[in-house]
Amino acid sequence: MASVIEARGLRKNFKSTVALAGIDLHVEAGRILGVIGPNGAGKTTALNAILGLTSYQGELKVLGLDPWSQRDQLMRDVCFIADVAVLPRWVKVSQVIRYVAGVHPRFDRAKAENFLAKTNIQRRSKVRELSKGMVAQLHLALVMAIDAKLLVFDEPTLGLDILYRKQFYDSLLNDYFDRNRTIVVTTNLVEEIQDVITDLMFVNRGQAVLSCSMEDLESRFVEVVMKPEGAAAARALKPIYERQSLGRTILLFDSRAGRADRQQLSAFGELRTPSIADLFVALMGNHASQPQGVCR
Amino acid sequence: MSTHANALPKSFGPNMVAPQVSSPVHPMYWSIRRELWESRSVYLAPLAAAAVALFGFMISMTHFPAKLHEILSLDPMKQQHALVQPYEIATALIMAAAFFVSIFYSLDALYSERRDRSILFWKSLPVSDLTTVLSKVSVPLLILPLLAYAIVVVTTAIMLLMNTAALVGSNFTFAELWSRLGLVQSGMGLLYHLVTVHILWYAPIYAWFLFISAWARRAPFLWAFLPPLALAAFEKITFHTSYVAGLLQNRVAGGSDSSMGGSNFAANPHAPMTPGTFLSEPGLWIGLLIAAALIAAAVRMRRYRDPV
Secondary structure, three states: OOEEEEEEEEEEEEOOOEEEEEEEEEEEEEOOOEEEEOOOOOOOHHHHHHOOOOOOOEEEEEEOOOOOOOOOHHHHEEEEEEEOOOOOOOOOOHHHHHHHHHOOOOOOOHHHHHHHOOOOOOOOEEEEHHOHHHEEEEEHHHHOEEOEEEEEEEEOOOOOOOOHHHHHHHHHHHHHOOOOOOOEEEEHHHHHOOOOOOOOEEEEEOOOEEEEEHHHHHHHEEEEEEEEOOHHHHHHHOOOHHHHEEEEEEEEEEOOOOOOOOOHHHHHEEEEEOOOHHHHHHHHHHHHOOOOOOOO | OOOHHHHHOOOOOOOOOOOOOOOOOOOOHHHHHHHHHHOOOHHHHHHHHHHHHHHHHHHHHHHHOOOOOOOOOOOOOHHHHHHHHHHHHHHHHHHHHHHHHHHHHHHHHHOHHHHHHHHHHHHOOOOHHHHHHHHHHHHHHHHHHHHHHHHHHHHHHHHHHHHHHHHHHOOOOHHHHHHHOOOOHHHHHHHHHHHHHHHOOOOOHHHHHHHHHHHHHOOOOHHHHHHHHHHHHHHHHEEEEHHHHHHHHHHHHHHHHHHHOOOOOOOOOOOOOOOOHHHHHHHHHHHHHHHHHHHHHHEEEEHOOOOO
16 A cells, blocks of 8 residues: 655754654554543644644655645645634625635535535524534534545544534535545544544654554454462563553553463453543553564 | 636545645635735725715705805815815815725734634635735735725715706706816826835835734734834933934825825825826835835744733
8 A cells, every 4th residue: 555644753842841752653544543641642643734834843744745845735735624623703704715726726516515504503603603523523624625635633622522522523424535535633532432443643742652553453452351369470470551441450551562372361350442531551651671662 | 716626526525545636726725815805994984985985976966956055156276176176085084094994904913813723724724924924915915005096986976866866957067077076087097096105105004014913922002013113202302303303294294295206195185196206216125125024024923922
């Protein structure tokens, strides 16, 4: 598959702070990458570099183009929602549709109208009259009607209530995504993208802590819900994280970092794939001691 | 209303491979329309000025026959002045409205999109920074002067109709009125004044405002006005000279002087046009170079500046 984003040693410094400390990234066409990290981890800076909104050091190619110097060309094939509610408040729904149709060669107006017809958004309303959720719906309708090769979302559902958040990802998957498109999404709300993404990257302090496909994640990480006995023996196999849940001890193992294999572990209790949220806490909590985790 | 989107294939479903649709685009045209959607004052302010002038003129016409009698007893020069004055005031009001809108528009154009973060939306579309900035430059330098001129022409025509209607019953003919108003000549003079002064001579002023609106993190109005004034005051206090003040004054008033042979359009709209003198003025060409540099800088700023 052709690579859509290819970054090597991507770095960015603001005056005294390091926003990106050398990130490698490889995203193939047809994938949905979730970029997850705490606030200030460098997620937005990385996306801005990919979108040509900020300069950077290191190698970066998006769809074979240099995003900073070839931005105007890149924007024909890339679309993004950089933040919730950045649609100008003065614009009317009908105006913004006409504008995008007038400037974007890949915009399918009928598609946007169809999508809007399923919502309560009136064509004559101004954006300032819409609720935050409706603004997000409108923006998504515009973006989904653009036949872009790469779509980037930075916190697309921040501040939306749960119904809109659910709708947002449902529309994205059902009405938009196909094997020709690639999506990159950042979020703090880890659970909501668990079932959406095909690839995962944890970012902290400007570095990729984990970069992994979901398939590899399942084979690499395993959680053991411990039986009451045998905890000491299991701990000797070097779990990367330990937590308590409903009175039971749960150990998380990384098959590359520890010495345990699944057969061995199954003797201690029930095995299961960790949720992204638990993995995030485990890796972010003590990532200083972890090697850079790139799944093979 | 754009209709080309109707030509797009509607049949492909979301999961089918979509053909690469490519419809014709007109980024400059739509960018300018976008400016007019956002800044409705661009046309509402001169229209409102015209409405005020027309309303006042309409009321004055109710007692025009009596006034006409008074006017005709004056000497010919004063007669003409009394007849033409309302037309000149209406023109001046519309031009002033357009001028103030130009200033405020230019100071806000590249600042408000950063303040409300909508720049993140505009930048997600394939419209270059150059196209966007040029569309914003075109509002004070092209759209507003031409629009103001069109509104002046229409307003003058309506005033002329009212004036003619008020003449009915007097022995003062339309031909006499027409010849004393000299509207064609002042109309040509206004167009010349707009192109030479408001477009060519003032270009660096608007470019400066646009640059400040792209650069300032806050208070673009203060950044646009205070530093030049402070520089002039500093020079006067420190060196007892006024080169900066002279330059500023020349930029505000000098264009009108050199385009009309040392006279001034506002004082005398019928002063002779001197395009030769105007075009050989080095200040004109230096100003245009500065305007181009400031616009280029504004394009660059739009590229680099984050939302505020």
